[in-house]
Amino acid sequence: MAVIDLANPTRFLTLVNRVLPWLAGATALVFAYGLYRVGGAPDDYQQGATVKIMYLHVPGAWLGMMAWGVMTVAALGTLVWRHPLADVAGKAAAPVGAAFTFICLVTGALWGRPMWGTYWVWDARLTSVLVLFLLYLGMLALYWTAEDPNRSARAAAILALVGAVNIPIIKFSVDWWNTLHQPASVVRMGGAAIDASILVPLLIMALAFTLLFFTLHFAAMRNEILRRRVRSMRMMQARGA
Amino acid sequence: MSTDLIELSATDLACERGGRLVFSGLNFAVSAGEALVVTGRNGAGKSTLLRLIAGLLRKSGGRLDLTGGAAGADEATTAEQSHYLGHLDAVKPALSVGENLRFWTTYLGAPRGAPIRPALEAVDLAQLSDLPAAYLSAGQRRRLSIARLVAVPRPLWLLDEPTSALDTQSQDRLAALMRNHRSRGGMIVAAAHGPIGLDDPRELKLGAVT
Amino acid sequence: MSTDLIELSATDLACERGGRLVFSGLNFAVSAGEALVVTGRNGAGKSTLLRLIAGLLRKSGGRLDLTGGAAGADEATTAEQSHYLGHLDAVKPALSVGENLRFWTTYLGAPRGAPIRPALEAVDLAQLSDLPAAYLSAGQRRRLSIARLVAVPRPLWLLDEPTSALDTQSQDRLAALMRNHRSRGGMIVAAAHGPIGLDDPRELKLGAVT
Amino acid sequence: MSLGPHADFIIASYAVTALVVVALIGWIAADYAAQRRVLGDLEQRGVTRRSQRGKDHKALGDTP
Amino acid sequence: MTAFLALLGRDMRLAVRVGGGALMGALFYFTVVAMMPFAIGPDLNLLARIGSAILWLGALLASLLALDRLFATDHDDGSLDLLMMGAMPLELAVAAKAIAHWLTTALPLIVITPVLGLMLNIEMSAMGWVALTLLAGTPALTFIGLIGAALAVTLRRGGLLLAVLVLPLTVPVLIFGVAAANAAIIGPAPFGPPFTILCALSLASFVIGPFAAAAALRQGLE
Amino acid sequence: MTAFLALLGRDMRLAVRVGGGALMGALFYFTVVAMMPFAIGPDLNLLARIGSAILWLGALLASLLALDRLFATDHDDGSLDLLMMGAMPLELAVAAKAIAHWLTTALPLIVITPVLGLMLNIEMSAMGWVALTLLAGTPALTFIGLIGAALAVTLRRGGLLLAVLVLPLTVPVLIFGVAAANAAIIGPAPFGPPFTILCALSLASFVIGPFAAAAALRQGLE
Ligand code: HEM
Ligand SMILES: Nc1ncnc2c1ncn2[C@@H]1O[C@H](COP(=O)(O)OP(=O)(O)OP(=O)(O)O)[C@@H](O)[C@H]1O
Ligand SMILES: Nc1ncnc2c1ncn2[C@@H]1O[C@H](COP(=O)(O)OP(=O)(O)OP(=O)(O)O)[C@@H](O)[C@H]1O
Ligand SMILES: [Mg+2]
Numbered sequence A: 001m002a003v004i005d006l007a008n009p010t011r012f013l014t015l016v017n018r019v020l021p022w023l024a025g026a027t028a029l030v031f032a033y034g035l036y037r038v039g040g041a042p043d044d045y046q047q048g049a050t051v052k053i054m055y056l057h058v059p060g061a062w063l064g065m066m067a068w069g070v071m072t073v074a075a076l077g078t079l080v081w082r083h084p085l086a087d088v089a090g091k092a093a094a095p096v097g098a099a100f101t102f103i104c105l106v107t108g109a110l111w112g113r114p115m116w117g118t119y120w121v122w123d124a125r126l127t128s129v130l131v132l133f134l135l136y137l138g139m140l141a142l143y144w145t146a147e148d149p150n151r152s153a154r155a156a157a158i159l160a161l162v163g164a165v166n167i168p169i170i171k172f173s174v175d176w177w178n179t180l181h182q183p184a185s186v187v188r189m190g191g192a193a194i195d196a197s198i199l200v201p202l203l204i205m206a207l208a209f210t211l212l213f214f215t216l217h218f219a220a221m222r223n224e225i226l227r228r229r230v231r232s233m234r235m236m237q238a239r240g241a
Numbered sequence B, C: 001m002s003t004d005l006i007e008l009s010a011t012d013l014a015c016e017r018g019g020r021l022v023f024s025g026l027n028f029a030v031s032a033g034e035a036l037v038v039t040g041r042n043g044a045g046k047s048t049l050l051r052l053i054a055g056l057l058r059k060s061g062g063r064l065d066l067t068g069g070a071a072g073a074d075e076a077t078t079a080e081q082s083h084y085l086g087h088l089d090a091v092k093p094a095l096s097v098g099e100n101l102r103f104w105t106t107y108l109g110a111p112r113g114a115p116i117r118p119a120l121e122a123v124d125l126a127q128l129s130d131l132p133a134a135y136l137s138a139g140q141r142r143r144l145s146i147a148r149l150v151a152v153p154r155p156l157w158l159l160d161e162p163t164s165a166l167d168t169q170s171q172d173r174l175a176a177l178m179r180n181h182r183s184r185g186g187m188i189v190a191a192a193h194g195p196i197g198l199d200d201p202r203e204l205k206l207g208a209v210t
Numbered sequence D: 001m002s003l004g005p006h007a008d009f010i011i012a013s014y015a016v017t018a019l020v021v022v023a024l025i026g027w028i029a030a031d032y033a034a035q036r037r038v039l040g041d042l043e044q045r046g047v048t049r050r051s052q053r054g055k056d057h058k059a060l061g062d063t064p
Numbered sequence E, F: 001m002t003a004f005l006a007l008l009g010r011d012m013r014l015a016v017r018v019g020g021g022a023l024m025g026a027l028f029y030f031t032v033v034a035m036m037p038f039a040i041g042p043d044l045n046l047l048a049r050i051g052s053a054i055l056w057l058g059a060l061l062a063s064l065l066a067l068d069r070l071f072a073t074d075h076d077d078g079s080l081d082l083l084m085m086g087a088m089p090l091e092l093a094v095a096a097k098a099i100a101h102w103l104t105t106a107l108p109l110i111v112i113t114p115v116l117g118l119m120l121n122i123e124m125s126a127m128g129w130v131a132l133t134l135l136a137g138t139p140a141l142t143f144i145g146l147i148g149a150a151l152a153v154t155l156r157r158g159g160l161l162l163a164v165l166v167l168p169l170t171v172p173v174l175i176f177g178v179a180a181a182n183a184a185i186i187g188p189a190p191f192g193p194p195f196t197i198l199c200a201l202s203l204a205s206f207v208i209g210p211f212a213a214a215a216a217l218r219q220g221l222e
């Protein structure tokens, strides 16, 4: 199936229907294997067993950030090419990305308590993830408030682009803010090099999370296409009367 | 609907808006089955008069009485005995057509669970009952607003340019509804710039102020 | 106003709203001095067509050209050559009648300091020039909106149910303004449910889709 | 596999993650079912998407 | 009663529908509270010390600002006219709208408070108490704000006017709310007295609010 | 240019007329800042320490919330349609509105800042600097908020949505604004660097804001 065919939502729908079970299956398999490897992974010499949280935390962080990347690309698709599937892709990515960012935040907080003695510090990296989460919430609010999906798609695309420009600036300002006020009082995991016995399970989990992301993303896109179909049918109905 | 002999009468009625007298010394009476068309130039006070009767403005002088029927003599009661159809449609886009009508029906006092379908049919919106009202065009929203008049029986209809935004077919349907309302002893006071399909209405011409 | 030979033509025009095709394959042409009345049932797409020509909606297919006169061929220019009179009056209640008109006259491109009084006289609002627009009735506000068309000469008038809320006298005055506009080579595209006082207009009937 | 002195936190992390993922899946599945249901409903009433087809598939849902 | 329930139900349904404002108050609360440390600085001790103040300020602003269009939407689409023409006293109608608003706006805000407490370094065990003070105090904010919402709509102004009118009236709620919350978090003052006063304020405004708001709406007939 | 000035003039005139929003931002700012000590408690040292944070938070909220109906009023009464039909590029029209808004809303707010500084126990000599940071930073708030205002109007929503969308984007402005103000009040960090960044943020948003807002309005054509 040529790429151009995907421009057609119906074709895309057919594709999704065909691919989704396999994707879901692969996700489950990789997850199972990843969790098995995680179970077998050694404890960190500094952090003990709590390093097991990392296998959720880090993929969550990566996917949370990647989802905004997907939204940015989709935004360009919406604004520049006016591609109907781009709208759908952007909208479907928002809740999933927000959920992964949320996972990163919660697992980080749960990790912070045993490691730092507190659930939350206003550390630069934590804080910039929090702001990313706030941006996601804004995006969800935007989608939530708009009755008309076409309207909200373009508005969201603009917000996604503005956010994409702003995220590096926020990151930079937060670094500056944190170092200005308070020298880091927190110890992060020492040692630049991560041992392969930890790294490999981590990468497998990251793969599992990525698969999960795409499974959910495609499923959400399918819902969105159907929702628009319902909408256009209702519009038909309205004009019939 | 109460079919007792009922009458709306105004004596020496006056109203002030924004510190200016819009009209004064107005006298008229409408009784069961009658219709009064209020005409006059832009700014003459047609909308003002209707809102006054509906209890949405305060009169600054004179008397306004609704006698007979289930009504007492005070303004509040006039409001409760009237339907007001103004320029705004009181339709919530987020609710479906049916939900919109059901809410107003319940709120305005029809017995709970009374069917709304006949009213929707009367304005030809029955097939759209489940549709969110956001999808309606200007004229369809107006028709939904008219359905309220049918769903909750109240003796006095106050209609401010009711045919605006309606296509000819819907105008005919409204005319039929008004005829039916009057035949059952209802009263109509309508503001209009042209004919709106009322049979031999009485006319009240408000003087042009400017 | 440029009195060159000017023409508005649509070829196979289509418009989509909310993901639905409202109309497609629309063809018409209006040339200098002509008027086109767009009719159709509620929801047929009359307002949509006018907003499309005004550049306030995007077409989803076909061509729309304004040729001749000072106009080029792209949409932006069509918008700049048109007056749009929609359901909303673009009147700020906090400004006086005169201030409202003067702002739009300046903004829409009349030379600064051009008198607005003639335009106010044309809609019979000259005595109210200093009144805050908040005090205007529905019809008076509409007339203020019409004054804009007179104050800034633009060849194409797009009128969406322009007579609604106007009293008969004002309707006659509007008819005279439209006649005058056409006699000077202007064009009119109007949406209406009934006659609006245009002499031998061409008609475009939008089909009710079921 | 021993989870050490901070087992609670580790378990909580996995539990929360599982919860979030399950909630997400549940929401998406429920949404799918809902859209399908409404779509079936509309189709049953004879509403079609096709009576006014676009020339191409620019509009979502306009396509066969 | 039927009319009361119908209106309550309608407003709640509108709030939770797409486009409704149900979660906007809670979102705003979350965002504002999360933003405050950026201004104040990342010092955890300082944040813990003024944590309850931050939460209460956030809740105050969110409650009042979310009230903004409570009557305005009904006014703008003509619903308010019809609400006044019903047989039910306007006071009750106003109360129904306020209750629906509290349920859909203030309640979610209280639910997410514990999460924010963590970020402000407030102890888990104390968070329940802080949420309780909000539960007791936010009705007062909603019902006092109600008056502002009614005034704002009759003056045809939205947004900040309401906050400017109402904020000064909410000073007692803020003071006793923070006092009760602080008593729970840091002590040593007892929790009981300020909390009792907070409840009393809520009860009083529950009675006064609808009457004043209905009066404002009636006076605004124009 | 004539059109630009006409629009600027009209918006300023509307803002200062009865019912206009000119002083509402400043009033809200005053009220919110004056309320904070009620929540935080009367400790003067603490207040002095977080004084600039309070002022900046107040200014942030006032600037964003006052933007609420910047385009919405023009949309609701049909003016926006006509503004788009003028010969002037929409970007310029948007900029004219934003400038008028800044002049009528942010400027009065900066003027009253010294008074509030007294209440917060900030030294007189430092107040000038704090006001200067606001002067340099509030344009960034207005022009970033502009995007939110445009998005909100295309979505037909007002109120808190704008704040929720825009607040996270203003984090840098808040951080550098407070940093510069603190440098002026308590030192010891130099005032220059954060202030320069603040100015840069304002300039950048001055360019980006109108473009993004105009794009949002155009995309919102429906
Ligand atoms: C809520 C609090 C936390 C948040 C928001 C957070 C955020 C993040 C982010 C965004 C990343 C990905 C960075 C990248 O690869 O580019 C990350 C990685 C990581 N985090 Fe956290 N974190 C939090 C708490 C913690 C805690 C408490 C620990 C352990 C003491 C921790 C340890 C790590 C480690 C080891 C990595 C992977 C190594 C690296 O890429 O640097 N995090 N975190
Ligand atoms: N904002 C909108 N978003 C999506 N669809 C819309 C919107 N406004 C109108 N429509 C749809 O576009 C179609 C045409 O509407 P339009 O307002 O152009 O009708 P009209 O011919 O002017 O009707 P009326 O006589 O009632 O004014 C209708 O089917 C309507 O449902
Ligand atoms: N909100 C208001 N405040 C003050 N004065 C008002 C207000 N609304 C209308 N008026 C004034 O009241 C008078 C009557 O207005 P009204 O709207 O009743 O006129 P109308 O007869 O309905 O006119 P139209 O045919 O234009 O609808 C007008 O002179 C107008 O200036
Ligand atoms: Mg009128």
Ligand SMILES: [Mg+2]
Pocket (backbone or CB within 6 Å): B138, C046, C047, C048
């Ligand atoms: Mg129309």
